Amino acid sequence: MRVYYFSRQRLWRGFWLAVLSFSLLAWGYWYNQSLQALPAASLPIYQGSGREKEVALTVNVFWGEEYLPQMLSILEKERVKATFFIGGQWAEQFPALTRTIYKKGHEIGSHGYAHPHPDQLTVSDNLQDIRRAEEILVKITGERPRLFAPPYGEHGQPVLQAASEAGYRTILWSVDTVDWQRPEARVIIERVLGKVHNGAIILMHPTAPTVEALPVIIKELKSRGYRLVTVSQLLNHLESKP
Missing domain, CATH: 1.20.5 (Single alpha-helices involved in coiled-coils or other helix-helix interfaces)
Incomplete structure (x- = not known):
């Protein structure tokens, strides 16, 4: 039995x-x-051209404001421009810091407004979230963002369709630091330098170990011959390839 x-x-x-x-x-x-x-222009972008020895540093911002001044100082010292995907709700709370990021010449992209799980929303709800963030970012910087990094990297059909209808390119990544888990700085460094490649989009967040790792990462990428550019610059080369 x-x-x-x-x-x-x-x-x-x-x-x-x-x-x-x-x-x-x-x-x-x-x-x-x-x-x-979906149209080809609606599909998410994970990386730039493999023909170009360049990479883009991206920073998703919905918290961590205490670490952003240090990150901006490091980027300025190293003469590197990054792409900051800023949440609208966060920008409402920290308009001066958002404006500072923009005035220092960094690229501003949208991270949506309220940081929902976009795959759980309809096209209409995603559009509303994206447009609300846009309104705030335009008010602060005077410039409309054209790139969208969906929260949690979720990129189902309703998300992509909404971003496309709103006139955005959806940006993901090919190298993830997973720094939101706050590992030791050496782990972040190893993750980037062990996986970097031509056209890489490197995802970061404002955290203490990221601040510690950032100058090491930048110096080593430069020593390997990589140019550090914005995501839009990566896309220019991607879209102009023969």
Whole structure:
């Protein structure tokens, strides 16, 4: 009787694993089909051209304001311009700091307004979140952002469609520091330098270990012959390739 019960357990476990596998395959097929229905310009950008020895540093900002002045100081000292994806709600709280980032010549992109899970929103709700952030960023900087980094990197069809309808390119990344977990600075350095490649988009956040790691990362990237540019500069080379 015990053997029979154990076998039945294994049978049910196998059945549910099969159901789960089929569901994942079905979801993957549906997701790929939904992306294929979108115009090419709506698809997310993960990196620039592999032909160019250049990389872009990006900083998603929805917290960590206490570390931004140090990051800006390091970037200024190293003569590097980065792309800051700023959340509208955060910019409302820190308009002076947002303006400082812009006036120092860094590129400002949108990180949406309220940092929701965009994959859980409709196209209309995503549009509303993006446009609300845009209104705030334009008011502070006087310039409309053209790049959008979706919160949590979520990029389902409603997110991409909304960003495209609002006139944005959706930007993701090819090198993730995972610095929001606040590992030691050496871990962040290893993650970047171990995975960097031509056209890399490097994702960072304003944290204490990121501040510590940043000058080391910049100096080593330069020593390897990389040019550090903004995301828009990466896209220029990507879109002008033969």
